């Protein structure tokens with residue numbers, strides 16, 4: 001087996017075109033003047049301190065706040081993961097319930113465990129063609145506003161879909177003026193131009209998280225947390241970040257963030273990419289189902305971020321993994337992710353219009369190749385399992401919450417056969433994939449209807465199930 005370094009070099013030498021994170025796409029122009037290893041430094045004279053910034057880091061963070069429209073911005077060196085955790089910890093003193101999207105990133109679960117807050121989950125809407133959780137319907141009953149102490153939204157989703165936030169903002173204005181809105185805008189760090197949806201800071205979110213390495217030019221793991229207004233205690237937020245982040249923050253990561261802020265303002269590159277993506281839709285969209293602006297206004301999708309290209313291959317009968325093999329082998333195109341029927345391509349600030357055109361060519365060629373193979377073999381290459389079943393499972397009522405994620409995480413647990421778990425409080429979170437919506441979360445009680453569905457699914461199709469052969473983790477009784 002190769003060493004990690006050798007494997008990296010081998011991967012690099014294949015010269016794939018990147019349609020995945022990080023957003024700089026390996027382009028050196030974003031890092032000119034940043035020297036490795038000479039500038040891999042620690043807190044030295046003149047270099048300031050991340051946890052008590054008063055010099056150059058303070059200046060760079062203030063500049064970020066100015067550019068992104070926040071009152072204050074914090075550099076994160078442990079990814080947006082630390083940002084989600086810090087957002088929840090900053091509410092921890094409040095004690096109470098928070099509304100959380102069921103389809104949130106796993107760092108949100110970590111935030112719930114760390115903070116001890118009690119979640120009220122909102123279920124996403126599964127799109128009937130893509131079989132993915134692409135939207136939410138944020139109708140919050142007025143009485144719920146009295147119960148909740150905070151609200152966490154993901155905006156946009158991994159796939160670039162955005163739900164209508166207006167009912168939330170309007171609801172808060174009327175029923176819960178003190179309820180903070182925390183927004184995981186990890187995949188929307190680039191929302192600075194009119195070509196994109198507004199940043200959540202614009203519509204009044206209190207805390208907004210950017211994973212600046214996903215679409216902007218920061219190095220992987222570099223992210224930012226923005227805050228505005230008075231609903232969030234700044235000192236609690238600072239303490240939370242200090243608790244979670246490394247005491248040896250990488251200066252290369254922080255310097256890449258400073259650079260990313262300046263590059264983020266250059267809207268021209270996005271304009272050029274936008275034109276190329278329109279061409280892609282006109283061309284490849286004729287032969288493939290691609291999520292597009294006409295999908296807005298349905299299934300909880302209010303807007304679509306065009307820089308994420310979600311292609312569904314089941315419409316032509318092609319299994320997505322075969323399509324990915326074709327694109328990798330013949331066009332050196334590397335997507336962000338795929339499942340059995342969808343392929344996701346992510347654009348970043350480092351992509352060029354030529355690269356998008358190459359993707360268009362690749363997609364069209366993929367369809368032609370598949371059509372001819374199908375014809376010559378007289379058969380379809382489609383080994384897709386019908387993901388409808390998963391959608392139905394995700395449609396079940398949410399199981400009752402018996403313990404908060406923190407209580408469930410810390411409680412003594414044991415593994416028992418799945419068939420014996422009826423009525424038990426589950427100690428792990430289980431999500432069938434695709435579409436990856438958790439069917440049961442840590443601290444919830446196993447219901448008869450859920451158990452029946454779980455027993456009928458192959459365990460290798462679940463994410464987050466810790467060693468299913470040995471059973472399911474439940475909270476020990478008594």
Ligand SMILES: Cc1ncc(COP(=O)(O)O)c(C=O)c1O
Nearest residue numbers: 078079080081105184186211223
């Ligand atoms: C919605 C969302 N939030 C947060 C994160 C965590 O971001 P990071 O990789 O910067 O820690 C991710 C990572 O994929 C994500 O998809």
